[in-house]
Amino acid sequence: MDTRPLADKLRPTNLDEFVGQEKIAGKQGIIRKLLESGNISSFIFWGPPGSGKTTLARIIANTLSARFFEFSAVNTSIKDVEKVIGQSRTRLTEGEQLGLGQRVGEQQGQKTIVFIDEIHRFNKAQQDSFLPFVEDGTIILIGATTENPSFEVIGPLLSRSRVIVLNLLEPGDLKKILERGLEELHRSINDDAADFLITSANGDARTLLNTLELADQLVVHKKSLTLPIIKQALQRESLIYDRAGEEHYNTISSFIKSMRASNVDAALYYLARMVEAGEDPLFIARRMVVFASEDIGMADPQALQVANAVFRACETIGYPECRENLAHGAVYLAKAPKDRSAYEAYMEALEDVKRYGNLPIPLHIRNAPTKLMKQLGYGKDYQPYTKESLLPEKLKGKKYYPG
Ligand code: ADP
Numbered sequence: 001m002d003t004r005p006l007a008d009k010l011r012p013t014n015l016d017e018f019v020g021q022e023k024i025a026g027k028q029g030i031i032r033k034l035l036e037s038g039n040i041s042s043f044i045f046w047g048p049p050g051s052g053k054t055t056l057a058r059i060i061a062n063t064l065s066a067r068f069f070e071f072s073a074v075n076t077s078i079k080d081v082e083k084v085i086g087q088s089r090t091r092l093t094e095g096e097q098l099g100l101g102q103r104v105g106e107q108q109g110q111k112t113i114v115f116i117d118e119i120h121r122f123n124k125a126q127q128d129s130f131l132p133f134v135e136d137g138t139i140i141l142i143g144a145t146t147e148n149p150s151f152e153v154i155g156p157l158l159s160r161s162r163v164i165v166l167n168l169l170e171p172g173d174l175k176k177i178l179e180r181g182l183e184e185l186h187r188s189i190n191d192d193a194a195d196f197l198i199t200s201a202n203g204d205a206r207t208l209l210n211t212l213e214l215a216d217q218l219v220v221h222k223k224s225l226t227l228p229i230i231k232q233a234l235q236r237e238s239l240i241y242d243r244a245g246e247e248h249y250n251t252i253s254s255f256i257k258s259m260r261a262s263n264v265d266a267a268l269y270y271l272a273r274m275v276e277a278g279e280d281p282l283f284i285a286r287r288m289v290v291f292a293s294e295d296i297g298m299a300d301p302q303a304l305q306v307a308n309a310v311f312r313a314c315e316t317i318g319y320p321e322c323r324e325n326l327a328h329g330a331v332y333l334a335k336a337p338k339d340r341s342a343y344e345a346y347m348e349a350l351e352d353v354k355r356y357g358n359l360p361i362p363l364h365i366r367n368a369p370t371k372l373m374k375q376l377g378y379g380k381d382y383q384p385y386t387k388e389s390l391l392p393e394k395l396k397g398k399k400y401y402p403g
Helices: 030-037 053-064 078-097 104-108 124-128 131-135 155-159 171-185 191-201 205-218 227-239 246-260 264-276 281-299 302-317 322-335 341-356 371-375
Strands: 042-046 067-072 112-117 140-145 161-165
Touching: 030 053, 042 053, 042 155, 053 067, 053 112, 053 140, 067 078, 078 112, 131 140, 131 155, 155 161, 171 191, 171 205, 191 205, 191 227, 205 227, 246 264, 246 281, 246 322, 264 281, 264 322, 281 302, 281 322, 281 341, 302 322
Parallel strands: 042 140, 042 161, 067 112, 112 140
Antiparallel strands: none
């Protein structure tokens, strides 16, 4: 049985099934023309969620019979991406070494497409690391972003890519997609419910299909879907937020800020939202462990132990019970006194490390494992309980930590 979500099952595999976005995917659309000419460069797809960015990238890969690797910048380390790129490159250079006269990749005509969702979440240095591979043709990069790429994508990558703008899907487009969904589920829907669903989906085909699927599960018999059922499904759908999306960052950030402000009620509210949305409990607990040191620190060193214990509990217990451990921890951390002095002092010390590099360490506190080192004065006149500054000469007497 195909257990994939409805939205995945219905994902178009070729341009003819792709709905709307006429300017790019229509008969005279740019993607169609480029695919026909075979002249495919790297792309940045800019458009709202559920408008078809991932789908379009896969269609391009299908049409070109390219190898396709999909990543999300939210949960992927740049190393994972580089591994794939490295493999593509090895395939290419091995072909050269075999003396085939032609690169293996070219000989087989198989291109490699690396799709990176939410590419704007990679920072400048991370985006920089793709450049050489885009330039030398090892890969075709397709980056998807919901944010304006002029601000979020580095210039050199932009200038080597074609920026394609996708719009919110039109109500008529969503209607077509809804009809496909109903057919797949062998369901019917009342007109008022359909209109409401289309309006609420707000141009996002994924939301539309996910809501339809939830509504379908809420009704056991094969009755027509009604307005109250669609409303109920929409409410649940909005809670099951896209864990990789904007909402995920907004909610965790609000949770942390509520604890920082010692606002127990707000902390519990945002915690409940994350738990109901199926957020990974370890992700929440990990942030609590960091918070215990960064925001509470010396004011209550036990906070770190509590946060660690919450993490362990989440690890061993899991949902649903571990939500009680999370709540317990959240209340403790929110009510605890706050002190960022250790964290802030560390950041100041870090500034000096970055500014001055490796300054020479005073001779008298250097380790002196050999005779020569002793002769050179390493460890000479070392006083264990001295009040003297132990910092390098340039930073002598510098204070980072107050008190
Ligand atoms: P995103 O823009 O967020 O990458 P996706 O391409 O992943 O969106 O689309 C999510 C789902 O919505 C797909 O699996 C597909 O079922 C449906 N979908 C999105 N755009 C279209 C479209 N233009 N035509 C048909 N279905 C679409």
